[in-house]
Amino acid sequence: MNRQAMDLEAYADRARRGPCFVCAFLAGHPDYAHETVFEDDHHVAFLDRWPTVPGKVLVAPKTHIEHVVRDMDEAAYARLMLVVREVALAVEAVCESERTYLYSLGSQQGNAHLHWHIAGLPSGVPYQQQQFHALMTEHGVLSVPQKEAAAMAARLRDAVASRGILRRQDTTRGT
Numbered sequence: 001m002n003r004q005a006m007d008l009e010a011y012a013d014r015a016r017r018g019p020c021f022v023c024a025f026l027a028g029h030p031d032y033a034h035e036t037v038f039e040d041d042h043h044v045a046f047l048d049r050w051p052t053v054p055g056k057v058l059v060a061p062k063t064h065i066e067h068v069v070r071d072m073d074e075a076a077y078a079r080l081m082l083v084v085r086e087v088a089l090a091v092e093a094v095c096e097s098e099r100t101y102l103y104s105l106g107s108q109q110g111n112a113h114l115h116w117h118i119a120g121l122p123s124g125v126p127y128q129q130q131q132f133h134a135l136m137t138e139h140g141v142l143s144v145p146q147k148e149a150a151a152m153a154a155r156l157r158d159a160v161a162s163r164g165i166l167r168r169q170d171t172t173r174g175t
């Protein structure tokens, strides 16, 4: 994987001073556009703009909630996790990843909107470069041309749809 250095200061500034990146994306803010992978009434899944592994996807509830467990009742949590599972299975199918990492981070000081990361570790990454090392933007991010990101999102959308578990809602975002 060819990872390039990321401007971490600019990223932190954007996260801490800018609007909520998920809500801005959902509102159609041009600076917060993302490639949509899946969307229904309550959830949206989209490509990470600064991926550390190929086909890295974020899954978020549409409602601006911030806490990974206490802000949802059991049913809403289960629905969100079903979306995470189905999208992760699509990532495994498309990216042929060796192992799938799932995690929810964020900060009350920036990127507070609850989101899950789905990161498929490619095959052949040396042991020392797996796990946290593979996920940290401090170790660089993949530079993915817009056209390739759009193609990846399309493949993931097809993979989600082909499993037939999640019911998609048509949207004007993405294609």
Ligand SMILES: [Zn+2]
Pocket (backbone or CB within 6 Å): 020, 021, 022, 023, 024, 063, 064, 065, 113
């Ligand atoms: Zn939000």
